Amino acid sequence: MDKMFERYSRQMLFAPIGQDGQARLQKSKVLIVGMGALGTAVANHLVRAGVGVVKFADRDFVELSNLQRQMLFDEDDVRKILPKAIAAERKLKKINRDIEIEGLVIDVTVENINRLLDGIDLVIDGTDNFATRFLLNDAAFKKEIPFIYGGVVGSRGMSALFIPNKTACLRCFIEHEASSETCDTVGVISPIVDMIASYEATEALKYLIGAPQLRNTLITIDLWQNRTFELKVNHAKRNCPTCQKGEYPALKGNHDDVVTTLCGRDSIQIKGKQNVSLEDWASRLERIGKVKKTPFLLQVTLPEGERLVLFPDGRALVQGTNDVVRAKTLYARYIGL
Known part of the structure; x- marks a missing residue:
């Protein structure tokens, strides 16, 4: 207890978390898919907060262009052409060796998603494409695991917490997998990454300790244009193939x-x-x-x-x-x- 208080004292002094909340965090298991800008920032927060098991999966390797916004990587990782999952695991284990941290160098697919979600309390989006996001959404809802969505491009970002049997799902708000903009075609600024990652990490902490103040909106922020917009996630879209009809289209086929x-x-x-x-x-x-x-x-x-x-x-x-x-x-x- 003395060691736990020494490490997490400032977090435990925050009344909504306290000793009981910290104990709950240490028993929690989280999966982050994608260790790019959002994934590294979220993982950094959750590891420092003392979430008991933090697993993450990513198929890519570290490049020089990543360093502008992907906080866990450095020039040495670029020189070594390290997989992002390996580089992130090494950094995070230097931050907190009292928890379980595992980086998986894999492409998340229909074939392995169920295995990855076994025993997981919460899955968090750090991906860069909607095909994988819909796969996470469908798999999480089928297994009744909450899914935190996040995405950034340019100076804009979006985030929401979707909870099976309580809220709508990602498909209720975003219907098409194709995207006309990516960070590599229109760019992205680092502050919006930090903003959306902070929303994701905060909702994760609140959910894992059982806090009642969960945000019930899909929030969209444009930091450059000073705009914020929110949509309620309480009501699902009629005939949604995932959360209403239980068809889970992303899980069908290869x-x-x-x-x-x-x-x-x-x-x-x-x-x-x-x-x-x-x-x-x-x-x-x-x-x-x-x-x-x-x-x-x-x-x-x-x-x-x-x-x-x-x-x-x-x-x-x-x-x-x-x-x-x-x-x-x-x-x-x-x-x-």
């Missing part, structure tokens, strides 16, 4: 069916979900690299060295790699899954 390795070409094909305008994407991707456009396709050399070829039907080729996980990461980064 999401990797949209990904094909082109034998002998050092290329991965990814099928898009809708048609695209090559004119629009040319103007967006010109900020990233040199673009070549014909009436039939658009080609851009990415900063990472690979080449992306985009077709009007939404199909894309990631050339220069035969690694499916890396191809999916680059596609999500520049096009959005």
Whole structure:
């Protein structure tokens, strides 16, 4: 008790948490999916707060462009090309060795999501694409585990706590998986990351200790434009396939069916979900690299060295790699899954 009070004294002196709340945190198990900007910030808060088990999964590795906003990484991680989950685990274990911290270098899929959620009290969104978010949403609601959503791009961010059998789910507010903007095409500023991560972490602490002051809104913030907007999450959308009909569409089928390795070409094909305008994407991707456009396709050399070829039907080729996980990461980064 003396050691616990010494480490968490300022947090325990906060009356809504106290000794009982701290004890509850130490018995809690949390899964964070995605260890980019949001994931690292949330993990940092929860590890320092003394959540008993903090697990996180990420498929990517640390790059120089991450350091502007992904707080657990440094130039040495970039030089070593460390997986984000490994780099984050190493940093966090230096902060708190009294809890269980586990970083998993994996792509979260239909095949492994149920195993990842076994025994977990709360799942937190640190991802960068809606395909994975809907997978987390559906899996969490099926297993009746609360899901904290968070997303940032530019100077805007959104967050909400969704609780099975008590609130609506993510699908009630966001219907389409495709996104026209990503951090790698329109940028992102670090302060909005900190803001949304703080909302996610605070709701996590409140939920885990059983506090009654849970926020019941989906909040949207634009720090640059000084705007805030909230929507109540009490009422689900009629016929929602997840929280109302129990169909959980993201759990059906194999999401990797949209990904094909082109034998002998050092290329991965990814099928898009809708048609695209090559004119629009040319103007967006010109900020990233040199673009070549014909009436039939658009080609851009990415900063990472690979080449992306985009077709009007939404199909894309990631050339220069035969690694499916890396191809999916680059596609999500520049096009959005």
